[in-house]
Amino acid sequence: MNGGDEGGGPPTAGVAAVSPREAALAGRLGVRRVTYVPQVVSLPxxxxxxxxxxxxxxxxxxxxxxxxxxxxxxxxxxxxxxxxxxxxxxxxxxxxxxxxxxxxxxxxxxxxxxxxxxxxxxxxxxxxxxxxxxxxxxxxxxxxxxxxxxxxxxxxxxxxxxxxxxxxxxxxxxxxxxxxxxxxxxxxxxxxxxxxxxxxxxxxVHNSTAQREALLGLYEQVASSAR
Structure with a gap:
């Protein structure tokens, strides 16, 4: 989802943040496409x-x-x-x-x-x-x-x-x-x-449906920017 911004590597395409706090920090770094993707647990x-x-x-x-x-x-x-x-x-x-x-x-x-x-x-x-x-x-x-x-x-x-x-x-x-x-x-x-x-x-928030929708939304943003 992201690559290096230095040494000739590709710029960051998007960030999947695991908390709203991470999303805010990524935004401050100048990343344009940032999505909060909630973590989900599965217990036996x-x-x-x-x-x-x-x-x-x-x-x-x-x-x-x-x-x-x-x-x-x-x-x-x-x-x-x-x-x-x-x-x-x-x-x-x-x-x-x-x-x-x-x-x-x-x-x-x-x-x-x-x-x-x-x-x-x-x-x-x-x-x-x-x-x-x-x-x-x-x-x-x-x-x-x-x-x-x-x-x-x-x-x-x-x-x-x-x-x-x-x-x-x-x-x-x-x-x-x-x-x-x-x-x-x-x-x-x-x-x-x-x-x-x-x-x-x-x-x-922390359920598989919300996680899937957040990831698909970010993938769509990244894919659209590359067209």
Whole structure:
């Protein structure tokens, strides 16, 4: 869809952006044909059934807060660690989980404050862990369109996240600017999951029909410009 603008390569014909934020950035770079193409997730039936069964189980238990991804600067483990401290200070029996891994040093920093770090795991294991979450907590410093947020929402797991431009543009509703505020929102969401919803409207935008129409529209724009 795009090529290099330097070294004699062809100019960019068009950009398929995975979030409105990416589309805006591409426009600022002078790209004339930019289309937001929403990402779509497809989850196996078994994990949807597992989530549904867990949601129907009564009983009081400690809340379970989960995030997922590589432990790296982009995901900002420091922000997550501060959020985890607040959650565990308020509810010491809460389970805070990072699904994924990083360097031994980064993993140990999180474990030292009480976060369970799984290390790298198979996708089926990750989805099973995600299905058992009460709240998905996303603390990345920057993003495109994170698939883990969409997967959590598809499962019906409430999403709370750090306030960044990409997530604002995607319509994630429960966004906070500080670890303390994010922890407070996560706690309230865990207490009232039904009233909270998932925090992201998947059906209106993140579906295969919308994705197909956006891509076909961009292809048509590019093809028309070449005639």
């Amino acid at each position: 039936r078994w994990v949807l059934d597992e989530r549904a069964a867990l949601s129907e189980q009564p009983g009081e238990r400690a809340p379970r807060y989960v995030t997922a991804g590589r432990i790296c600067a982009q995901k900002d483990p420091g922000f997550f660690a501060e959020t985890a401290r607040e959650l565990l200070r308020s509810r010491p029996d809460a389970e805070v989980v990072w699904l994924g891994g990083g360097t031994p040093e980064d993993e140990e920093r999180l474990r030292s404050i009480g976060v369970r770090v799984t290390g790298w795991i198979e996708r089926a294991t990750l989805l099973g862990e995600l299905a058992r979450a009460d709240v998905y907590v996303h603390t990345a410093a920057w993003e495109g369109s994170p698939m883990t947020v969409l997967e959590a929402a598809e499962l019906g797991v409430p999403v709370v996240a750090r306030r960044i431009a990409a997530l604002e543009s995607l319509g994630v509703r429960r966004l906070e600017g500080t670890p303390a505020a994010l922890a407070a929102t996560a706690e309230e969401t865990a207490k009232n999951p039904q009233s909270a919803g998932v925090g992201l409207d998947l059906t209106a």
